[in-house]
Amino acid sequence: MNEQAPDRMTYREACRQAIRDALIRDPRCFVMGEDVGLYGGCYAVTKGLLEEFGPERIRDTPLAESVITGAGIGAAIGGLRPVVEIMTCNFSLLALDQIVNNAATIAHMSGGQFAVPLVIRMATGGGRQLAAQHSHSLEGWYAHIPGITVLAPGTIEDARLMLAAALADPNPVLIFEHVVLYNAEGELDPAITSVDIRKARIRREGRDLTILTYGGSLPKALAAAGELAAAGIEAEIVDLRVLRPLDNETIYASVGRTRRCVIVDEGWRSGSLSAELAARLAEDLFFELDAPIRRVCTREVPIPYAAHMEDAALPQVADIVEAARGLVRPE
Amino acid sequence: MSAKLMIDRSHGQHLFREMLRIRRFEAKCMELYQAQTIRGFLHLYDGQEAVAVGIMQALDERDAVVATYRDHGHAIARGLGMGPIMAEMYGKLEGCSRGRGGSMHLFDRASRFLGGNAIVGGGLPLAVGTAMADQQLHPGAATVCFFGEGAAGEGEFHESMNLAALWKLPVLFVCENNLYAMGVPLEVAEADTEIIHKAKGYNMPGEQVDGMNPVAVEVAARRAVESIRAGNGPWFLECRTYRFRAHSMFDAQQYRTKEEVAHWKERDPIVRMQAWLLEAHLMTPAELDEIEAAVDTEVAAAVAFAEAGTWESVDELERFVTMDEVPS
Numbered sequence A: 001m002n003e004q005a006p007d008r009m010t011y012r013e014a015c016r017q018a019i020r021d022a023l024i025r026d027p028r029c030f031v032m033g034e035d036v037g038l039y040g041g042c043y044a045v046t047k048g049l050l051e052e053f054g055p056e057r058i059r060d061t062p063l064a065e066s067v068i069t070g071a072g073i074g075a076a077i078g079g080l081r082p083v084v085e086i087m088t089c090n091f092s093l094l095a096l097d098q099i100v101n102n103a104a105t106i107a108h109m110s111g112g113q114f115a116v117p118l119v120i121r122m123a124t125g126g127g128r129q130l131a132a133q134h135s136h137s138l139e140g141w142y143a144h145i146p147g148i149t150v151l152a153p154g155t156i157e158d159a160r161l162m163l164a165a166a167l168a169d170p171n172p173v174l175i176f177e178h179v180v181l182y183n184a185e186g187e188l189d190p191a192i193t194s195v196d197i198r199k200a201r202i203r204r205e206g207r208d209l210t211i212l213t214y215g216g217s218l219p220k221a222l223a224a225a226g227e228l229a230a231a232g233i234e235a236e237i238v239d240l241r242v243l244r245p246l247d248n249e250t251i252y253a254s255v256g257r258t259r260r261c262v263i264v265d266e267g268w269r270s271g272s273l274s275a276e277l278a279a280r281l282a283e284d285l286f287f288e289l290d291a292p293i294r295r296v297c298t299r300e301v302p303i304p305y306a307a308h309m310e311d312a313a314l315p316q317v318a319d320i321v322e323a324a325r326g327l328v329r330p331e
Numbered sequence B: 001m002s003a004k005l006m007i008d009r010s011h012g013q014h015l016f017r018e019m020l021r022i023r024r025f026e027a028k029c030m031e032l033y034q035a036q037t038i039r040g041f042l043h044l045y046d047g048q049e050a051v052a053v054g055i056m057q058a059l060d061e062r063d064a065v066v067a068t069y070r071d072h073g074h075a076i077a078r079g080l081g082m083g084p085i086m087a088e089m090y091g092k093l094e095g096c097s098r099g100r101g102g103s104m105h106l107f108d109r110a111s112r113f114l115g116g117n118a119i120v121g122g123g124l125p126l127a128v129g130t131a132m133a134d135q136q137l138h139p140g141a142a143t144v145c146f147f148g149e150g151a152a153g154e155g156e157f158h159e160s161m162n163l164a165a166l167w168k169l170p171v172l173f174v175c176e177n178n179l180y181a182m183g184v185p186l187e188v189a190e191a192d193t194e195i196i197h198k199a200k201g202y203n204m205p206g207e208q209v210d211g212m213n214p215v216a217v218e219v220a221a222r223r224a225v226e227s228i229r230a231g232n233g234p235w236f237l238e239c240r241t242y243r244f245r246a247h248s249m250f251d252a253q254q255y256r257t258k259e260e261v262a263h264w265k266e267r268d269p270i271v272r273m274q275a276w277l278l279e280a281h282l283m284t285p286a287e288l289d290e291i292e293a294a295v296d297t298e299v300a301a302a303v304a305f306a307e308a309g310t311w312e313s314v315d316e317l318e319r320f321v322t323m324d325e326v327p328s
């Protein structure tokens, strides 16, 4: 395997190293999913791990999302630390019963007798011309559900360090990795060895408005902030990172400071995470806002195949810039 | 193979007493339900007692049990106290799930009782998972997974059977085939009404057993668990049984005739066991009286325990949505 220098790596490698670390650190930890072993993972995240850890710990499964997930739940209750991979969140719909009716409920329904320390990783998002059934962003749906933690690593650092935090958590944790990020490359600060999976993070400071975003939209928001800066508008970028539970404190502090907010969410607008965020801001921060809240979301269509149509459907840098300008310099 | 089971006095009476405990407990539940003391859904196990009681004879404290919403019988036979179960029905803090689960979600960590699952088929993947953990951490332990024949229509059933057989997991799948899924008769739901055939499709050993006879169930369960403990992988039991009462309390039972119910009641596992024990002089009428009195006392004590229970503070509502640590 072609490892790069330890400080510079792709998002994919960061995910792989995180899994590798977890397997080395804890003999109870194992990976289970479709094509995670011989094939190396459909996004090549688990490539090489089968050779290193063997088929007991890198378990290729049949195509059966529900039992893979449910078995992960049972194994977690039974004392193991499963990392379940579901190829893309689109397929997680076949495992919804297990995620929503078991993983999320057992702790509460049992009066605190059973915890479910399970991690489920799945790819999310569009932008690779894979058409509707491989491009949807469903993390916002999962963020609706009490009992699970929903993470969206948008940086190399989070891809590298969130898994360990998720495994240390006694609750079911869903990690959504955006497909367009896998090839992204970045530097990893060796001094940082852990991350807090209860906090949002400010990725860029700015005084004029706050852009709330996460995952695959984070690089777009940062690019938009660059363009805005050139036009004299300083945008603060808050990377939500944790979609459930939302870190109100960081979000409110930023929006309270800038008094303007654009929310960028690759989910559809109706009933989305962006809707939740906007509602919270309206409920709790209304008197501190100087402008209406704006949302940049995916257009309300199944994601199309054709590149120009897909681009038009997904939130783009230009859409973010336009929304931001509309707030700060109303025509 | 322990195919032949010696039923001595004490074991025969034990089986009878265990079934009677379930029957009388539920009769009380029914009464309390009609009085609206306990609410929600109430799925009674009347008629099926031989299955839970027979199966549990083959288990010990190592093993895990995954049940369905029709779980009072499984819970009692597994050894959960009647008091905490009844308190759970009342919704009291002293209930086995702190009153958060109710009739359909009885849980007990101490006896590895992983609760009633109210999603048809939903417990099977879970059982596959506990078996995975046991295979690695506690070799020799088995998970028993109960479900009705209705579950055989669900994808999760098939996914679970396949994975368990593929990975030789220590699971005992127990299909309680009571011939109806709510009001849907077996022949309306299944292209092949012999549920046992499905085990073959997954290369899994199994057998069909008379679910109205606790001894037959116990014999089959012992054989199954012995094989599972030896590391041979899962086993499938189809227990042919019948529920005497409605599916739940809101069911006029228009899908079956009174004659059919009456016909099955002639095979009532408790009545037949009682008659057999008396005839074979394995139980004297005086012993029968004693057992009945003891069971009635236990049920009354459970009700008293539940009545004396407390309501969990609403301040605790959001507790255990997430946990601070994994209970050890």
Ligand SMILES: Cc1ncc(C[n+]2csc(CCOP(=O)(O)OP(=O)(O)O)c2C)c(N)n1
Pocket: B070, B118, B119, B120, B121, B147, B148, B149, B150, B151, B176, B178, B180, B181, B182, B247
């Ligand atoms: C997935 C799912 N679909 C439908 C229901 C509604 N439902 C509850 S019990 C039941 C019948 C199940 O019959 P069976 O599995 O044979 O078990 P039995 O009630 O006979 O013990 C149905 C359809 C449910 N709880 N879960």
